[in-house]
Amino acid sequence: MSYRGDETTGFQSPAQDYVEPVIDLPALLDLRQPGLYPVRVVGQQLRSRGIHAGDILIANAAADPIEGKVCVAFLHGEVILATLVRKGDAWLLSPSTGEPQPVTDEVEIWAMIQALVRMKV
Amino acid sequence: MFALIDGNSFYCSCERAFDPKLRDKPIVVLSNNDGCVIARTQEAKDLGLKMGEPWHLASKRPELKPVICKSSNYVLYGDMSRRMFDVLSSMTPAVEPYSIDEMFLDFTGLPGDLVARSVELRAAVRRIAKIPTCVGIGPTKTLAKLANKLAKGDRAGSGVVDLSDSEYRHERFANVPMSEVWGMGRASVAKLDKLGVGTVADFIALPSDSVRDLLTVTGQRTHAELRGMACYGFNEGPQTRKSIACTRSFGRAITEWEEMREAIASYTTRAAEKLRRHSLFAGAMQVFMRTNEFNNDPKYANSATFEVEATADSFALIGAATGAARRLWRQGYRYAKAGIILLDLYQRDDLPVGDLFATRDPGRSQSLMTALDAINGRFGRETVRSASVGYQRGWSMRRGNLSPCYTTRIGDILVVKA
Numbered sequence: 358m359s360y361r362g363d364e365t366t367g368f369q370s371p372a373q374d375y376v377e378p379v380i381d382l383p384a385l386l387d388l389r390q391p392g393l394y395p396v397r398v399v400g401q402q403l404r405s406r407g408i409h410a411g412d413i414l415i416a417n418a419a420a421d422p423i424e425g426k427v428c429v430a431f432l433h434g435e436v437i438l439a440t441l442v443r444k445g446d447a448w449l450l451s452p453s454t455g456e457p458q459p460v461t462d463e464v465e466i467w468a469m470i471q472a473l474v475r476m477k478v
Numbered sequence: 479m480f481a482l483i484d485g486n487s488f489y490c491s492c493e494r495a496f497d498p499k500l501r502d503k504p505i506v507v508l509s510n511n512d513g514c515v516i517a518r519t520q521e522a523k524d525l526g527l528k529m530g531e532p533w534h535l536a537s538k539r540p541e542l543k544p545v546i547c548k549s550s551n552y553v554l555y556g557d558m559s560r561r562m563f564d565v566l567s568s569m570t571p572a573v574e575p576y577s578i579d580e581m582f583l584d585f586t587g588l589p590g591d592l593v594a595r596s597v598e599l600r601a602a603v604r605r606i607a608k609i610p611t612c613v614g615i616g617p618t619k620t621l622a623k624l625a626n627k628l629a630k631g632d633r634a635g636s637g638v639v640d641l642s643d644s645e646y647r648h649e650r651f652a653n654v655p656m657s658e659v660w661g662m663g664r665a666s667v668a669k670l671d672k673l674g675v676g677t678v679a680d681f682i683a684l685p686s687d688s689v690r691d692l693l694t695v696t697g698q699r700t701h702a703e704l705r706g707m708a709c710y711g712f713n714e715g716p717q718t719r720k721s722i723a724c725t726r727s728f729g730r731a732i733t734e735w736e737e738m739r740e741a742i743a744s745y746t747t748r749a750a751e752k753l754r755r756h757s758l759f760a761g762a763m764q765v766f767m768r769t770n771e772f773n774n775d776p777k778y779a780n781s782a783t784f785e786v787e788a789t790a791d792s793f794a795l796i797g798a799a800t801g802a803a804r805r806l807w808r809q810g811y812r813y814a815k816a817g818i819i820l821l822d823l824y825q826r827d828d829l830p831v832g833d834l835f836a837t838r839d840p841g842r843s844q845s846l847m848t849a850l851d852a853i854n855g856r857f858g859r860e861t862v863r864s865a866s867v868g869y870q871r872g873w874s875m876r877r878g879n880l881s882p883c884y885t886t887r888i889g890d891i892l893v894v895k896a
Binding site for chain 2: 389390391392394395396397398399400401402403408410413414418419429431432433434435436437438453463465
Protein backbone atom coordinates (compact mmCIF):
# COMPACT_ATOMS: atom_id res chain seq x y z
CA MET A 358 0.00 0.00 0.00
CA SER A 359 1.18 3.54 -0.64
CA TYR A 360 0.76 6.43 1.78
CA ARG A 361 0.45 9.92 0.34
CA GLY A 362 0.13 11.95 3.55
CA ASP A 363 -3.65 11.64 3.74
CA GLU A 364 -5.02 8.32 5.04
CA THR A 365 -3.78 7.96 8.63
CA THR A 366 -4.98 5.27 11.08
CA GLY A 367 -5.00 7.28 14.34
CA PHE A 368 -5.28 11.04 14.17
CA GLN A 369 -6.91 12.37 11.04
CA SER A 370 -4.36 14.00 8.76
CA PRO A 371 -4.94 17.74 8.36
CA ALA A 372 -3.42 17.33 4.88
CA GLN A 373 -6.19 14.96 3.80
CA ASP A 374 -7.86 17.41 1.44
CA TYR A 375 -4.63 18.95 0.22
CA VAL A 376 -2.76 16.03 -1.27
CA GLU A 377 -1.16 16.63 -4.63
CA PRO A 378 0.70 14.13 -6.81
CA VAL A 379 4.51 14.17 -7.08
CA ILE A 380 6.05 16.35 -9.78
CA ASP A 381 5.90 14.56 -13.09
CA LEU A 382 9.09 15.34 -15.04
CA PRO A 383 8.22 13.07 -17.97
CA ALA A 384 4.99 15.04 -18.43
CA LEU A 385 7.08 18.22 -18.49
CA LEU A 386 9.37 16.85 -21.19
CA ASP A 387 6.38 15.31 -23.05
CA LEU A 388 8.47 12.98 -25.21
CA ARG A 389 5.32 11.76 -27.00
CA GLN A 390 5.40 14.82 -29.24
CA PRO A 391 6.29 13.46 -32.68
CA GLY A 392 9.14 15.92 -33.23
CA LEU A 393 11.08 15.14 -30.04
CA TYR A 394 14.16 12.94 -30.15
CA PRO A 395 16.46 12.44 -27.15
CA VAL A 396 20.14 12.37 -28.17
CA ARG A 397 23.39 11.71 -26.27
CA VAL A 398 26.38 14.09 -26.24
CA VAL A 399 29.96 12.94 -26.75
CA GLY A 400 32.86 15.39 -26.53
CA GLN A 401 33.48 18.41 -24.32
CA GLN A 402 33.72 21.14 -26.99
CA LEU A 403 30.45 22.80 -25.93
CA ARG A 404 31.17 23.09 -22.17
CA SER A 405 31.14 26.87 -22.59
CA ARG A 406 27.45 26.51 -23.60
CA GLY A 407 26.81 24.31 -20.55
CA ILE A 408 26.63 21.10 -22.61
CA HIS A 409 28.79 18.27 -21.24
CA ALA A 410 29.77 14.84 -22.49
CA GLY A 411 27.13 12.28 -21.43
CA ASP A 412 24.27 14.79 -21.30
CA ILE A 413 20.93 13.81 -22.80
CA LEU A 414 19.60 16.58 -25.02
CA ILE A 415 16.00 16.82 -26.16
CA ALA A 416 16.06 17.71 -29.85
CA ASN A 417 12.91 19.15 -31.43
CA ALA A 418 12.55 18.61 -35.16
CA ALA A 419 9.33 20.63 -35.25
CA ALA A 420 10.96 23.82 -33.92
CA ASP A 421 11.99 26.67 -36.20
CA PRO A 422 15.68 27.66 -36.33
CA ILE A 423 16.68 30.58 -34.08
CA GLU A 424 19.91 32.59 -34.30
CA GLY A 425 22.45 31.59 -31.67
CA LYS A 426 20.69 28.36 -30.65
CA VAL A 427 22.34 24.97 -30.73
CA CYS A 428 21.02 22.34 -33.14
CA VAL A 429 21.69 18.75 -34.16
CA ALA A 430 23.07 18.83 -37.70
CA PHE A 431 23.93 16.32 -40.39
CA LEU A 432 27.20 17.67 -41.73
CA HIS A 433 28.92 15.74 -44.55
CA GLY A 434 27.94 12.38 -43.10
CA GLU A 435 28.55 13.27 -39.43
CA VAL A 436 26.01 13.91 -36.67
CA ILE A 437 27.17 16.98 -34.76
CA LEU A 438 26.03 19.82 -32.53
CA ALA A 439 26.35 23.25 -34.16
CA THR A 440 25.39 26.82 -33.40
CA LEU A 441 23.06 28.58 -35.81
CA VAL A 442 24.26 31.81 -37.40
CA ARG A 443 22.12 33.99 -39.65
CA LYS A 444 23.61 35.61 -42.72
CA GLY A 445 21.04 37.64 -44.62
CA ASP A 446 18.33 35.18 -45.61
CA ALA A 447 20.58 32.14 -45.28
CA TRP A 448 21.49 29.99 -42.28
CA LEU A 449 25.03 28.99 -41.42
CA LEU A 450 25.98 26.15 -39.12
CA SER A 451 28.93 26.78 -36.88
CA PRO A 452 30.45 23.53 -35.55
CA SER A 453 32.47 23.66 -32.34
CA THR A 454 35.61 23.11 -34.41
CA GLY A 455 36.04 24.40 -37.96
CA GLU A 456 34.51 27.08 -40.16
CA PRO A 457 30.77 27.95 -40.35
CA GLN A 458 29.06 26.17 -43.24
CA PRO A 459 26.01 27.24 -45.26
CA VAL A 460 22.98 24.92 -45.07
CA THR A 461 22.83 22.83 -48.26
CA ASP A 462 21.79 19.33 -49.32
CA GLU A 463 24.80 17.90 -47.48
CA VAL A 464 24.54 20.22 -44.49
CA GLU A 465 21.16 19.81 -42.82
CA ILE A 466 19.56 21.19 -39.67
CA TRP A 467 18.11 17.98 -38.16
CA ALA A 468 16.49 19.36 -34.99
CA MET A 469 16.77 22.24 -32.52
CA ILE A 470 17.97 21.57 -28.97
CA GLN A 471 15.27 22.57 -26.50
CA ALA A 472 16.14 20.88 -23.20
CA LEU A 473 18.92 19.08 -21.34
CA VAL A 474 18.79 16.16 -18.91
CA ARG A 475 21.85 15.45 -16.77
CA MET A 476 21.55 12.48 -14.43
CA LYS A 477 24.93 12.97 -12.71
CA VAL A 478 25.95 16.46 -11.61
CA MET B 479 -12.65 13.14 -50.52
CA PHE B 480 -9.70 11.00 -49.41
CA ALA B 481 -5.93 11.22 -49.47
CA LEU B 482 -3.42 8.44 -49.05
CA ILE B 483 0.02 9.37 -47.76
CA ASP B 484 2.67 6.71 -48.00
CA GLY B 485 6.29 6.63 -46.84
CA ASN B 486 8.81 6.14 -49.62
CA SER B 487 10.81 2.95 -48.99
CA PHE B 488 9.56 3.34 -45.44
CA TYR B 489 11.91 0.97 -43.59
CA CYS B 490 14.94 2.33 -45.45
CA SER B 491 13.80 5.89 -44.73
CA CYS B 492 13.59 5.07 -41.00
CA GLU B 493 17.20 3.86 -41.13
CA ARG B 494 18.28 6.98 -43.03
CA ALA B 495 16.56 9.30 -40.58
CA PHE B 496 19.33 8.72 -38.03
CA ASP B 497 22.36 8.05 -40.20
CA PRO B 498 23.60 10.71 -42.66
CA LYS B 499 26.08 8.20 -44.09
CA LEU B 500 23.13 6.36 -45.67
CA ARG B 501 22.13 9.41 -47.71
CA ASP B 502 21.88 8.73 -51.48
CA LYS B 503 23.21 5.19 -50.93
CA PRO B 504 21.56 1.98 -52.11
CA ILE B 505 20.06 0.43 -48.97
CA VAL B 506 17.97 -2.68 -48.41
CA VAL B 507 16.18 -3.94 -45.31
CA LEU B 508 16.02 -7.71 -44.87
CA SER B 509 13.17 -9.85 -43.57
CA ASN B 510 13.26 -11.46 -40.14
CA ASN B 511 16.36 -13.58 -39.84
CA ASP B 512 18.12 -11.63 -42.61
CA GLY B 513 16.48 -13.78 -45.29
CA CYS B 514 15.01 -11.74 -48.13
CA VAL B 515 14.94 -8.14 -49.34
CA ILE B 516 11.74 -6.49 -48.05
CA ALA B 517 12.53 -2.80 -48.65
CA ARG B 518 14.78 -1.04 -51.14
CA THR B 519 15.73 2.57 -51.72
CA GLN B 520 15.44 3.95 -55.25
CA GLU B 521 19.23 3.59 -55.60
CA ALA B 522 18.96 -0.13 -54.79
CA LYS B 523 16.06 -0.57 -57.25
CA ASP B 524 18.16 1.13 -59.92
CA LEU B 525 20.87 -1.51 -59.42
CA GLY B 526 18.32 -4.18 -60.37
CA LEU B 527 17.61 -5.55 -56.90
CA LYS B 528 14.18 -7.18 -56.75
CA MET B 529 11.71 -7.31 -53.88
CA GLY B 530 11.86 -10.65 -52.07
CA GLU B 531 15.30 -11.69 -53.40
CA PRO B 532 17.15 -13.96 -50.97
CA TRP B 533 19.99 -11.79 -49.68
CA HIS B 534 22.53 -14.60 -49.39
CA LEU B 535 22.35 -14.96 -53.19
CA ALA B 536 21.94 -11.28 -54.13
CA SER B 537 24.86 -10.15 -51.98
CA LYS B 538 27.20 -12.26 -54.15
CA ARG B 539 26.32 -10.41 -57.37
CA PRO B 540 29.21 -8.03 -58.17
CA GLU B 541 27.00 -5.12 -59.27
CA LEU B 542 25.27 -5.21 -55.86
CA LYS B 543 28.53 -4.80 -53.93
CA PRO B 544 27.77 -1.17 -52.89
CA VAL B 545 24.39 -2.09 -51.40
CA ILE B 546 24.16 -1.57 -47.62
CA CYS B 547 21.96 -4.11 -45.89
CA LYS B 548 20.10 -3.64 -42.61
CA SER B 549 18.29 -6.18 -40.45
CA SER B 550 14.63 -5.30 -39.91
CA ASN B 551 14.16 -3.19 -36.77
CA TYR B 552 10.40 -3.18 -36.17
CA VAL B 553 10.82 -1.43 -32.82
CA LEU B 554 12.18 1.59 -34.67
CA TYR B 555 9.78 1.38 -37.64
CA GLY B 556 6.75 1.14 -35.35
CA ASP B 557 7.76 4.28 -33.46
CA MET B 558 8.51 6.22 -36.66
CA SER B 559 5.08 5.19 -37.97
CA ARG B 560 3.58 6.54 -34.74
CA ARG B 561 5.39 9.87 -35.32
CA MET B 562 4.08 10.05 -38.89
CA PHE B 563 0.53 9.42 -37.61
CA ASP B 564 0.86 12.07 -34.87
CA VAL B 565 2.15 14.72 -37.27
CA LEU B 566 -0.75 14.03 -39.64
CA SER B 567 -3.30 14.00 -36.80
CA SER B 568 -2.14 17.42 -35.65
CA MET B 569 -2.82 18.83 -39.13
CA THR B 570 -5.93 16.95 -40.38
CA PRO B 571 -9.17 16.00 -38.58
CA ALA B 572 -9.14 12.25 -39.30
CA VAL B 573 -6.28 9.84 -39.99
CA GLU B 574 -6.62 6.09 -40.51
CA PRO B 575 -3.38 4.10 -40.18
CA TYR B 576 -3.90 1.57 -42.97
CA SER B 577 -0.49 -0.06 -42.66
CA ILE B 578 2.82 0.77 -41.01
CA ASP B 579 3.73 3.12 -43.85
CA GLU B 580 0.37 4.24 -45.30
CA MET B 581 -2.33 6.44 -43.80
CA PHE B 582 -5.67 7.46 -45.23
CA LEU B 583 -6.72 11.05 -44.54
CA ASP B 584 -10.31 12.22 -44.63
CA PHE B 585 -10.27 15.35 -46.78
CA THR B 586 -14.07 15.66 -46.89
CA GLY B 587 -15.22 19.25 -46.42
CA LEU B 588 -11.75 20.69 -45.84
CA PRO B 589 -11.38 24.27 -47.09
CA GLY B 590 -8.72 25.49 -49.49
CA ASP B 591 -6.62 23.82 -52.13
CA LEU B 592 -6.13 20.13 -51.35
CA VAL B 593 -2.92 19.84 -53.35
CA ALA B 594 -1.35 22.75 -51.46
CA ARG B 595 -2.48 21.12 -48.21
CA SER B 596 -0.87 17.84 -49.26
CA VAL B 597 2.39 19.60 -50.08
CA GLU B 598 2.38 21.05 -46.57
CA LEU B 599 1.64 17.67 -44.99
CA ARG B 600 4.50 16.05 -46.91
CA ALA B 601 6.91 18.76 -45.81
CA ALA B 602 5.87 18.43 -42.15
CA VAL B 603 6.18 14.63 -42.12
CA ARG B 604 9.59 14.93 -43.80
CA ARG B 605 10.85 17.52 -41.31
CA ILE B 606 9.31 16.23 -38.06
CA ALA B 607 8.93 12.46 -38.54
CA LYS B 608 11.93 12.35 -40.93
CA ILE B 609 10.07 10.32 -43.56
CA PRO B 610 9.83 11.30 -47.26
CA THR B 611 6.35 10.55 -48.63
CA CYS B 612 4.03 10.74 -51.62
CA VAL B 613 0.37 11.77 -51.51
CA GLY B 614 -2.55 10.68 -53.66
CA ILE B 615 -5.92 12.46 -53.62
CA GLY B 616 -9.23 11.07 -54.89
CA PRO B 617 -12.99 11.01 -54.25
CA THR B 618 -12.76 7.32 -53.20
CA LYS B 619 -10.19 5.32 -51.28
CA THR B 620 -9.35 3.22 -54.34
CA LEU B 621 -8.72 6.38 -56.39
CA ALA B 622 -6.62 7.96 -53.62
CA LYS B 623 -4.55 4.78 -53.46
CA LEU B 624 -4.11 4.76 -57.22
CA ALA B 625 -3.20 8.48 -57.23
CA ASN B 626 -0.55 7.69 -54.64
CA LYS B 627 0.93 5.00 -56.91
CA LEU B 628 1.04 7.48 -59.79
CA ALA B 629 2.74 10.05 -57.55
CA LYS B 630 5.36 7.47 -56.59
CA GLY B 631 5.91 6.48 -60.20
CA ASP B 632 6.62 10.04 -61.31
CA ARG B 633 10.08 10.61 -59.88
CA ALA B 634 10.42 14.10 -61.33
CA GLY B 635 6.97 15.11 -60.05
CA SER B 636 5.93 17.05 -56.97
CA GLY B 637 5.07 13.93 -54.95
CA VAL B 638 1.35 14.75 -55.06
CA VAL B 639 -1.19 13.49 -57.61
CA ASP B 640 -4.82 14.61 -57.52
CA LEU B 641 -7.38 12.37 -59.25
CA SER B 642 -10.46 14.26 -58.08
CA ASP B 643 -11.16 15.61 -61.59
CA SER B 644 -12.92 12.99 -63.74
CA GLU B 645 -11.60 14.34 -67.05
CA TYR B 646 -8.05 14.18 -65.80
CA ARG B 647 -8.71 10.62 -64.61
CA HIS B 648 -9.85 9.53 -68.08
CA GLU B 649 -6.72 11.05 -69.55
CA ARG B 650 -4.44 9.04 -67.25
CA PHE B 651 -6.34 5.76 -67.02
CA ALA B 652 -5.61 4.65 -70.58
CA ASN B 653 -2.01 4.06 -69.48
CA VAL B 654 -2.56 2.54 -66.02
CA PRO B 655 -2.49 -1.28 -65.86
CA MET B 656 -5.07 -3.05 -63.66
CA SER B 657 -2.31 -4.59 -61.54
CA GLU B 658 -1.77 -1.13 -59.99
CA VAL B 659 -5.28 -1.08 -58.51
CA TRP B 660 -5.91 -1.63 -54.79
CA GLY B 661 -7.49 -4.99 -54.00
CA MET B 662 -6.84 -6.48 -57.45
CA GLY B 663 -5.22 -9.86 -56.92
CA ARG B 664 -3.03 -11.56 -59.49
CA ALA B 665 -5.83 -13.99 -60.35
CA SER B 666 -8.32 -11.19 -61.07
CA VAL B 667 -5.81 -9.30 -63.20
CA ALA B 668 -5.08 -12.47 -65.22
CA LYS B 669 -8.81 -13.11 -65.70
CA LEU B 670 -9.35 -9.56 -67.01
CA ASP B 671 -6.28 -9.76 -69.19
CA LYS B 672 -7.70 -12.80 -70.99
CA LEU B 673 -10.74 -10.72 -71.91
CA GLY B 674 -8.52 -7.98 -73.26
CA VAL B 675 -9.11 -5.74 -70.25
CA GLY B 676 -5.60 -4.50 -69.46
CA THR B 677 -5.94 -0.90 -68.33
CA VAL B 678 -8.12 0.91 -65.82
CA ALA B 679 -9.79 2.68 -68.76
CA ASP B 680 -10.80 -0.72 -70.21
CA PHE B 681 -12.04 -1.86 -66.81
CA ILE B 682 -14.27 1.10 -66.00
CA ALA B 683 -15.83 0.83 -69.48
CA LEU B 684 -17.21 -2.62 -68.54
CA PRO B 685 -20.83 -2.78 -67.35
CA SER B 686 -21.05 -3.13 -63.58
CA ASP B 687 -23.08 -6.38 -63.70
CA SER B 688 -20.56 -8.22 -65.82
CA VAL B 689 -17.81 -7.16 -63.39
CA ARG B 690 -19.77 -8.75 -60.56
CA ASP B 691 -20.24 -11.97 -62.53
CA LEU B 692 -16.53 -12.02 -63.24
CA LEU B 693 -14.96 -10.83 -59.98
CA THR B 694 -17.73 -11.10 -57.35
CA VAL B 695 -19.01 -8.22 -55.30
CA THR B 696 -15.52 -7.09 -54.17
CA GLY B 697 -14.54 -6.53 -57.80
CA GLN B 698 -17.78 -4.69 -58.42
CA ARG B 699 -17.02 -2.33 -55.54
CA THR B 700 -13.54 -1.65 -56.90
CA HIS B 701 -15.17 -0.92 -60.27
CA ALA B 702 -17.58 1.58 -58.69
CA GLU B 703 -14.79 3.20 -56.66
CA LEU B 704 -12.68 3.65 -59.81
CA ARG B 705 -15.68 5.39 -61.40
CA GLY B 706 -15.72 7.79 -58.46
CA MET B 707 -18.53 6.28 -56.38
CA ALA B 708 -17.31 5.67 -52.83
CA CYS B 709 -18.05 2.19 -51.41
CA TYR B 710 -15.51 2.24 -48.61
CA GLY B 711 -15.77 4.75 -45.82
CA PHE B 712 -13.15 5.66 -43.30
CA ASN B 713 -11.69 2.54 -41.62
CA GLU B 714 -13.07 0.26 -44.33
CA GLY B 715 -11.37 -1.53 -47.20
CA PRO B 716 -11.81 -4.25 -49.79
CA GLN B 717 -10.17 -7.32 -48.26
CA THR B 718 -11.43 -9.12 -45.21
CA ARG B 719 -8.85 -11.10 -43.33
CA LYS B 720 -8.77 -14.72 -44.34
CA SER B 721 -5.92 -16.03 -42.24
CA ILE B 722 -3.45 -14.99 -39.58
CA ALA B 723 0.04 -16.40 -39.90
CA CYS B 724 3.05 -16.40 -37.65
CA THR B 725 6.02 -18.09 -39.29
CA ARG B 726 9.74 -17.56 -38.83
CA SER B 727 13.08 -18.86 -39.89
CA PHE B 728 15.14 -19.82 -36.85
CA GLY B 729 18.34 -18.03 -35.90
CA ARG B 730 20.06 -21.43 -35.85
CA ALA B 731 18.85 -24.86 -36.82
CA ILE B 732 16.60 -26.58 -34.28
CA THR B 733 17.40 -30.22 -33.56
CA GLU B 734 15.54 -30.86 -30.29
CA TRP B 735 11.79 -31.38 -29.95
CA GLU B 736 11.68 -29.30 -26.78
CA GLU B 737 12.90 -26.23 -28.69
CA MET B 738 10.48 -26.82 -31.55
CA ARG B 739 7.62 -27.10 -29.09
CA GLU B 740 8.57 -23.76 -27.52
CA ALA B 741 8.82 -22.08 -30.92
CA ILE B 742 5.43 -23.39 -32.05
CA ALA B 743 3.82 -22.37 -28.75
CA SER B 744 5.33 -18.90 -29.03
CA TYR B 745 4.12 -18.38 -32.61
CA THR B 746 0.66 -19.62 -31.68
CA THR B 747 0.58 -17.15 -28.78
CA ARG B 748 1.43 -14.28 -31.13
CA ALA B 749 -1.16 -15.34 -33.71
CA ALA B 750 -3.87 -15.81 -31.06
CA GLU B 751 -3.21 -12.29 -29.73
CA LYS B 752 -3.68 -10.93 -33.22
CA LEU B 753 -6.85 -12.99 -33.57
CA ARG B 754 -8.34 -11.46 -30.44
CA ARG B 755 -7.26 -7.96 -31.42
CA HIS B 756 -9.47 -8.32 -34.50
CA SER B 757 -12.26 -9.94 -32.42
CA LEU B 758 -12.07 -13.09 -34.52
CA PHE B 759 -12.29 -16.82 -33.84
CA ALA B 760 -10.37 -19.53 -35.66
CA GLY B 761 -12.02 -22.75 -36.80
CA ALA B 762 -8.96 -24.37 -38.33
CA MET B 763 -5.21 -24.15 -38.31
CA GLN B 764 -2.15 -25.21 -40.20
CA VAL B 765 1.18 -26.15 -38.62
CA PHE B 766 4.35 -26.67 -40.66
CA MET B 767 8.05 -27.23 -40.22
CA ARG B 768 10.91 -27.72 -42.62
CA THR B 769 14.66 -28.00 -42.99
CA ASN B 770 16.84 -25.51 -44.90
CA GLU B 771 16.07 -25.50 -48.63
CA PHE B 772 19.38 -24.04 -49.73
CA ASN B 773 22.14 -25.94 -47.94
CA ASN B 774 23.14 -29.61 -47.97
CA ASP B 775 21.21 -30.71 -44.85
CA PRO B 776 18.99 -33.78 -45.32
CA LYS B 777 15.59 -32.45 -46.42
CA TYR B 778 12.32 -32.82 -44.57
CA ALA B 779 9.19 -30.68 -44.82
CA ASN B 780 5.73 -31.46 -43.58
CA SER B 781 2.55 -29.69 -42.62
CA ALA B 782 -0.81 -30.49 -41.12
CA THR B 783 -4.07 -28.63 -41.59
CA PHE B 784 -6.91 -29.48 -39.26
CA GLU B 785 -10.12 -28.14 -37.77
CA VAL B 786 -10.38 -26.95 -34.20
CA GLU B 787 -13.35 -26.06 -32.09
CA ALA B 788 -13.86 -22.38 -33.05
CA THR B 789 -11.91 -20.44 -30.44
CA ALA B 790 -9.73 -17.44 -29.68
CA ASP B 791 -8.22 -19.09 -26.60
CA SER B 792 -4.39 -19.13 -26.59
CA PHE B 793 -4.22 -22.26 -24.48
CA ALA B 794 -6.64 -24.23 -26.66
CA LEU B 795 -4.76 -23.20 -29.80
CA ILE B 796 -1.34 -23.92 -28.27
CA GLY B 797 -2.53 -27.38 -27.28
CA ALA B 798 -3.78 -28.13 -30.78
CA ALA B 799 -0.69 -26.66 -32.46
CA THR B 800 1.92 -28.44 -30.33
CA GLY B 801 -0.02 -31.70 -30.60
CA ALA B 802 0.05 -31.47 -34.39
CA ALA B 803 3.71 -30.41 -34.38
CA ARG B 804 4.60 -33.47 -32.31
CA ARG B 805 3.12 -35.70 -35.02
CA LEU B 806 5.06 -33.84 -37.73
CA TRP B 807 8.35 -33.97 -35.81
CA ARG B 808 11.02 -36.35 -37.05
CA GLN B 809 14.08 -36.59 -34.84
CA GLY B 810 17.45 -36.26 -36.57
CA TYR B 811 16.75 -33.36 -38.93
CA ARG B 812 18.02 -29.80 -38.63
CA TYR B 813 14.90 -27.64 -38.83
CA ALA B 814 15.28 -24.13 -40.30
CA LYS B 815 11.73 -22.82 -40.30
CA ALA B 816 8.35 -23.45 -38.74
CA GLY B 817 5.08 -21.66 -38.39
CA ILE B 818 1.39 -21.74 -37.72
CA ILE B 819 -1.48 -20.25 -39.72
CA LEU B 820 -4.93 -19.67 -38.26
CA LEU B 821 -7.65 -20.31 -40.86
CA ASP B 822 -11.40 -20.30 -41.18
CA LEU B 823 -11.77 -17.06 -39.24
CA TYR B 824 -15.17 -16.06 -37.89
CA GLN B 825 -16.65 -12.90 -36.48
CA ARG B 826 -18.41 -13.57 -33.19
CA ASP B 827 -21.84 -13.22 -34.82
CA ASP B 828 -21.07 -15.92 -37.34
CA LEU B 829 -20.07 -18.53 -34.74
CA PRO B 830 -22.05 -21.77 -34.74
CA VAL B 831 -24.63 -21.22 -32.00
CA GLY B 832 -24.83 -23.19 -28.75
CA ASP B 833 -22.17 -25.72 -29.48
CA LEU B 834 -23.49 -28.75 -27.62
CA PHE B 835 -20.12 -30.43 -27.54
CA ALA B 836 -17.98 -27.45 -26.55
CA THR B 837 -15.24 -28.64 -24.21
CA ARG B 838 -14.36 -25.23 -22.85
CA ASP B 839 -16.55 -22.82 -20.94
CA PRO B 840 -16.64 -19.88 -23.42
CA GLY B 841 -17.35 -17.26 -20.74
CA ARG B 842 -14.42 -18.35 -18.57
CA SER B 843 -12.09 -18.65 -21.53
CA GLN B 844 -12.98 -15.16 -22.69
CA SER B 845 -12.43 -13.50 -19.33
CA LEU B 846 -9.10 -15.31 -18.93
CA MET B 847 -7.95 -14.14 -22.38
CA THR B 848 -9.10 -10.56 -21.70
CA ALA B 849 -7.05 -10.54 -18.49
CA LEU B 850 -4.04 -12.04 -20.31
CA ASP B 851 -4.12 -9.37 -23.03
CA ALA B 852 -4.61 -6.59 -20.50
CA ILE B 853 -1.59 -7.65 -18.44
CA ASN B 854 0.63 -8.13 -21.49
CA GLY B 855 -0.58 -4.86 -22.97
CA ARG B 856 0.32 -2.98 -19.81
CA PHE B 857 3.51 -4.68 -18.66
CA GLY B 858 4.97 -5.74 -21.99
CA ARG B 859 4.67 -8.62 -24.34
CA GLU B 860 4.82 -12.09 -22.76
CA THR B 861 4.79 -10.91 -19.14
CA VAL B 862 2.23 -13.67 -18.61
CA ARG B 863 2.49 -16.56 -21.02
CA SER B 864 1.91 -20.25 -21.36
CA ALA B 865 4.80 -22.19 -19.80
CA SER B 866 5.06 -24.14 -23.06
CA VAL B 867 6.47 -21.00 -24.69
CA GLY B 868 9.62 -21.68 -22.66
CA TYR B 869 12.32 -19.54 -21.19
CA GLN B 870 15.48 -20.14 -23.21
CA ARG B 871 14.70 -19.01 -26.74
CA GLY B 872 17.94 -20.20 -28.32
CA TRP B 873 15.97 -20.41 -31.57
CA SER B 874 15.23 -16.69 -31.68
CA MET B 875 16.01 -14.58 -34.76
CA ARG B 876 19.36 -13.84 -36.39
CA ARG B 877 19.80 -10.14 -37.02
CA GLY B 878 23.35 -9.42 -38.10
CA ASN B 879 23.09 -5.76 -39.02
CA LEU B 880 20.52 -4.35 -36.66
CA SER B 881 20.46 -0.58 -36.12
CA PRO B 882 19.90 0.89 -32.63
CA CYS B 883 16.35 1.44 -31.34
CA TYR B 884 17.09 5.18 -31.51
CA THR B 885 13.73 6.38 -30.24
CA THR B 886 12.59 3.87 -27.65
CA ARG B 887 15.67 2.72 -25.66
CA ILE B 888 17.73 5.18 -23.66
CA GLY B 889 20.92 3.19 -24.27
CA ASP B 890 20.35 3.38 -28.03
CA ILE B 891 19.64 7.08 -28.58
CA LEU B 892 21.41 8.99 -31.36
CA VAL B 893 24.96 10.08 -30.44
CA VAL B 894 25.85 13.68 -31.32
CA LYS B 895 29.36 15.11 -31.33
CA ALA B 896 29.89 18.40 -29.51
